[in-house]
Amino acid sequence: EAGVVQSPRYKIIEKKQPVAFWCNPISGHNTLYWYRQNLGQGPELLIRYENEEAVDDSQLPKDRFSAERLKGVDSTLKIQPAELGDSAVYLCASSSYRGRVFFGPGTRLTVL
Amino acid sequence: AQTVTQSQPEMSVQEAETVTLSCTYDTSESDYYLFWYKQPPSRQMILVIRQEAYKQQNATENRFSVNFQKAAKSFSLKISDSQLGDAAMYFCAYRSARVTGANSKLTFGKGITLSVRP
Numbered sequence: 001e002a003g004v005v006q007s008p009r010y011k012i013i014e015k016k017q018p019v020a021f022w023c024n025p026i027s028g029h030n031t032l033y034w035y036r037q038n039l040g041q042g043p044e045l046l047i048r049y050e051n052e053e054a055v056d057d058s059q060l061p062k063d064r065f066s067a068e069r070l071k072g073v074d075s076t077l078k079i080q081p082a083e084l085g086d087s088a089v090y091l092c093a094s095s096s097y098r099g100r101v102f103f104g105p106g107t108r109l110t111v112l
Numbered sequence: 113a114q115t116v117t118q119s120q121p122e123m124s125v126q127e128a129e130t131v132t133l134s135c136t137y138d139t140s141e142s143d144y145y146l147f148w149y150k151q152p153p154s155r156q157m158i159l160v161i162r163q164e165a166y167k168q169q170n171a172t173e174n175r176f177s178v179n180f181q182k183a184a185k186s187f188s189l190k191i192s193d194s195q196l197g198d199a200a201m202y203f204c205a206y207r208s209a210r211v212t213g214a215n216s217k218l219t220f221g222k223g224i225t226l227s228v229r230p
Contacts, residue, residue: 003156033217042116042203042220043157056217091157093218101207101218103149103157 002026004104006092012110018080021107025074025094032069033101034077035091043091049075082111114139114206118221125194126229132179133189133224135204142166143209146180147218148189152200160202163187165209191226199228 005024013019025032030051035043046065048056051072060067064083069075079086089106115138125131137146148160163171163180170178175195179188191198204221 031216040223042205042222043218044220045217048217100159100162102159105156 004092004094004102006090006104006107008107009105010108010110012112013082014112015084016081018078019082019109020076020078021090021092021109023075023077023092023104025092026102029094029096029099029102030072031095031097032075033091033093033095034067034075035093037089037091037106039088046077046090079109082109084111087111114141114144114208114219116204116206116219116221118204118224120224121222122225122227124227124229125191125198127194127196129194130190130192131194131226133191133202133204133226135187135189135221137185137187137204137206139185139206139208141208141210145207145209146178146187147205147207148176148178148187149203149205149220150198150200151203151223157203161189194228196228196230199226201225 007022032049034046037043047060047067049069052069067077089108091106092104093101095101117136144165146163149157150160151157161171161173161176175192177190201223203223205218207218
């Protein structure tokens with residue numbers, strides 16, 4: 001069974017540039033999460049989807065971050081424009097109803 | 113809101129010895145799950161062990177076991193016969209048993225870096 005797939009694995013951009021991350025969850029998982037993990041810290045939830053509906057986006061900085069999960073499968077997280085403080089690892093995770101949460105390998109973003 | 117606290121930033125253990133990683137949490141709920149996740153350097157996060165709050169018996173997975181003290185809101189991880197491959201960051205996490213709304217998310221502690229000495 002394929003795990004959670006994320007791309008790219010690494011991204012280096014200059015501040016004020018846009019960036020997008022892609023996630024393909026495990027087949028059949030209706031819940032998809034985007035977490036941000038700063039260096040030396042635990043992950044913090046940015047947004048959670050149940051199928052195609054965003055049910056918890058309270059921690060998403062909506063002035064520059066956006067996300068979508070069309071058709072309730074894969075998802076894209078976008079930052080525009082990126083700031084220095086956005087440098088972090090962006091983790092995607094998925095789960096089935098009440099099931100175990102599986103994490104992807106993450107995208108390490110460096111903003112210069 | 114639920115909080116998870118890992119107060120030890122780093123720990124070290126000799127290979128083949130036993131180490132215990134501490135975690136405390138705060139919640140007003142009675143039904144929830146607790147987890148320990150392992151994150152090796154530059155590698156993805158994997159689940160080590162899971163505890164259901166309504167179960168009194170402590171969870172065990174091979175060399176990994178927990179000491180779950182519900183009244184004290186304490187959830188420690190014991191690693192027996194430590195191996196070099198156990199070196200990683202370990203995160204304690206909480207999740208409500210209610211699957212709707214904001215309660216469904218995992219809330220993580222800050223993590224602890226475990227090093228294993230050969």
